[in-house]
Amino acid sequence: MRFLILVFLFTGFCVAFCPKNSVNNSQGDGCFSVLELATTYARAEEYCESINSFAASVHNAFDNQILLDRARYVLGAQLPSADAFWLGGYYDGSTIRWADGSPADYTNFMTGVNGSGNIVAQLQDGKWRVAAWNEQKPLACVGKYESVQCDAPCDTEWFYAKQLKACYKVVGSTNGMTWNEADTACRSAGGILTSITSDEENRIVNEIATTNMKLGKVEWQTWTGGVRTGPNPQDWRWIDGAPFNFTTWALGQPDDGKGIQNCLQVYTSVFSGEFKNDADYLTKWDDLQCDANSLNGVCKKVAKY
Numbered sequence: 425m426r427f428l429i430l431v432f433l434f435t436g437f438c439v440a441f442c443p444k445n446s447v448n449n450s451q452g453d454g455c456f457s458v459l460e461l462a463t464t465y466a467r468a469e470e471y472c473e474s475i476n477s478f479a480a481s482v483h484n485a486f487d488n489q490i491l492l493d494r495a496r497y498v499l500g501a502q503l504p505s506a507d508a509f510w511l512g513g514y515y516d517g518s519t520i521r522w523a524d525g526s527p528a529d530y531t532n533f534m535t536g537v538n539g540s541g542n543i544v545a546q547l548q549d550g551k552w553r554v555a556a557w558n559e560q561k562p563l564a565c566v567g568k569y570e571s572v573q574c575d576a577p578c579d580t581e582w583f584y585a586k587q588l589k590a591c592y593k594v595v596g597s598t599n600g601m602t603w604n605e606a607d608t609a610c611r612s613a614g615g616i617l618t619s620i621t622s623d624e625e626n627r628i629v630n631e632i633a634t635t636n637m638k639l640g641k642v643e644w645q646t647w648t649g650g651v652r653t654g655p656n657p658q659d660w661r662w663i664d665g666a667p668f669n670f671t672t673w674a675l676g677q678p679d680d681g682k683g684i685q686n687c688l689q690v691y692t693s694v695f696s697g698e699f700k701n702d703a704d705y706l707t708k709w710d711d712l713q714c715d716a717n718s719l720n721g722v723c724k725k726v727a728k729y
């Protein structure tokens with residue numbers, strides 16, 4: 425059963441992402457951005473580098489049109505006085521040198537271009553000409569996909585729960601960890617201690633928290649992002665802001681033992697056999713003192729898709 429669930433969790437599909445405010449090129453291996461500021465060519469290159477891209481090279485008519493459409497869309501709203509935008513190339517009068525080192529295998533110069541200079545594309549018709557280095561133009565950049573692993577909805581080592589559009593990761597230590605230590609570990613991994621907002625999510629948290637885990641010398645088990653907000657049994661919240669509507673407390677919990685139990689742990693199946701009646705406790709919740717030494721915690725973050 426567990427094997428089947430993990431196979432399901434790991435199943436994804438390939439979706440490529442371009443960074444915000446950019447569009448795919450025609451080959452699907454790069455993203456075009458047009459920046460809505462006017463600048464000299466030298467500064468244009470620096471701006472592109474600052475967003476991990478190059479001043480754009482163009483290798484076919486499709487890309488030229490994609491860039492033109494993007495430039496008209498961006499500049500029409502932001503910089504209506506612009507007449508052309510920088511590409512990432514220099515024309516010496518006979519050949520093109522692209523700034524990204526790619527081959528000069530396509531041109532779209534207007535007729536009658538004379539002299540040398542950096543290449544601009546005209547907004548009116550997409551044709552190219554050259555401009556002096558110190559003219560102020562908007563610029564186009566080309567970069568690689570933001571997502572290096574386009575087939576993964578979650579980062580490496582995170583479990584994908586497709587139906588919840590969420591990624592989960594166990595943080596743990598054989599020496600145990602307090603709630604604060606689990607909280608810190610989740611945040612440094614880019615997530616947050618998980619909320620549990622449905623029976624399905626509770627099942628997933630239990631599955632993940634017990635995979636290859638044994639209690640050993642650690643007395644308590646799995647931290648979540650539940651924290652007490654007041655003295656009453658219903659006074660709880662999830663630190664990720666999810667509504668605290670679903671609950672599945674163990675028998676007699678939350679009991680606020682000694683008046684210091686302010687953090688929410690799950691009795692997972694590694695406690696099997698520890699109770700008089702396992703069904704009253706296993707996969708259910710307990711309030712626990714936050715400095716208790718627990719085996720692990722489950723972190724969550726939103727999946728990319």
Ligand SMILES: [Ca+2]
Nearest residue numbers: 679680711712
């Ligand atoms: Ca308790």
